[in-house]
Amino acid sequence: MRSLLDILPHSIGQELSLLQEEEWAQIEEIRIRTDRPIELMQGGKPRFLSYHTTGEDASQLLGRLSNYSMYTLEEELKQGYITIFGGHRVGLAGKVIVENGFVKGLRDISSFNIRIAKEKIGIALPFLPYLYEERWHNTLIIGPPQTGKTTLLRDIARLASTGTKAIPPRKTGIIDERSEIAGCIRGVPQHHFGHRIDVLDACPKAEGLMMMIRSMSPEVMIIDEIGKSEDVQALLEAIHAGVNIIVSAHGYSLEDVYKRPSFKPLWELRVFERYIELNRNNGPGTIGRMYDQDGHEVKWRRGVDVC
Incomplete structure (x- = not known):
């Protein structure tokens, strides 16, 4: 799961890299919001880190998620989420673009919810x-x-x-x-x-x-x-x-x-x-x-x- 650090802006990745392995294992979601502290969901409970996300962080993260080509995410932006390597899903929130009564996409994205996909082989x-x-x-x-x-x-x-x-x-x-x-x-x-x-x-x-x-x-x-x-x-x-x-x-x-x-x-x-x-x-x-x-x-x- 630490491979997620590769897509995060350096400042956010640096903050998360301070977590211990047992803390990483408990993470269910990483919520990143512009001008707000990073939120971790661990065991169903929220935990806020000291670092506040900047607008530049949000821009960098979106760029990395899209490989710096928003056109490639056109369909994903209509749905409001992106699936990344490892099967993790990144939910998005921001300004909704509506055309003829239908959602066309998102812009000015300021909230990201990285939902951790936990594959647990054998649980069934x-x-x-x-x-x-x-x-x-x-x-x-x-x-x-x-x-x-x-x-x-x-x-x-x-x-x-x-x-x-x-x-x-x-x-x-x-x-x-x-x-x-x-x-x-x-x-x-x-x-x-x-x-x-x-x-x-x-x-x-x-x-x-x-x-x-x-x-x-x-x-x-x-x-x-x-x-x-x-x-x-x-x-x-x-x-x-x-x-x-x-x-x-x-x-x-x-x-x-x-x-x-x-x-x-x-x-x-x-x-x-x-x-x-x-x-x-x-x-x-x-x-x-x-x-x-x-x-x-x-x-x-x-x-x-x-x-």
Whole structure:
């Protein structure tokens, strides 16, 4: 993660280089704002450093992120974030440029949120007896922001595409709308997966689901943060095509997401066979509860930290 220092302005990099290794390991986000102190998110808590970011720092950082060619970031600026080497994502905020009612891009960027992509190989292994029984169960992972949903999905994708001694590798497709699961750079995943992985990067979920089914005939599909009605309809099409789906959604509990009107078709058709609730009680990735298709709790050691 210290390789991030290479893209930071010298003054900011110098400040961060003073951190100890154990402090680096706890960083979830690095927030850089013009005329404000650098903010680190560590263990879900903010920590402010003494150095105040200057306008020159912001200009240098944007230049390095774009390789000094803003034209190359045209699409990323519409989305408000950039994916960099290592799969880390840099969120941006500033003056929004609107044209004909649509966001065209950003300028005068003064806030940067470097969200650290933490690949934790093996964290999904304890779930295998619950998620795989002759085939992968259709699974919904539930949790509020920064509870390890994406980290867990990433490792499930690795296991599905790699296989184990008891589980054959499956053709696995990732619809990575926000470039967080695979962290692709120029279409190439920056994280570790098996040989049988295919990724649609920066692609809307609903369109991506159908594209992947038509073009790559996946057996398992991994999707992060479903929520819209069109996402749900596309998931149903995937199920009808015989694809196993493992997805995540924002929420605090199964009861919480159950109230969403857009998810109603999923409940009516009893699509999911496993539900996993994550929280931050013991840090990101703490398992709350696990449920089966009927909503009955599956026995699991609560409070086990897997992320």
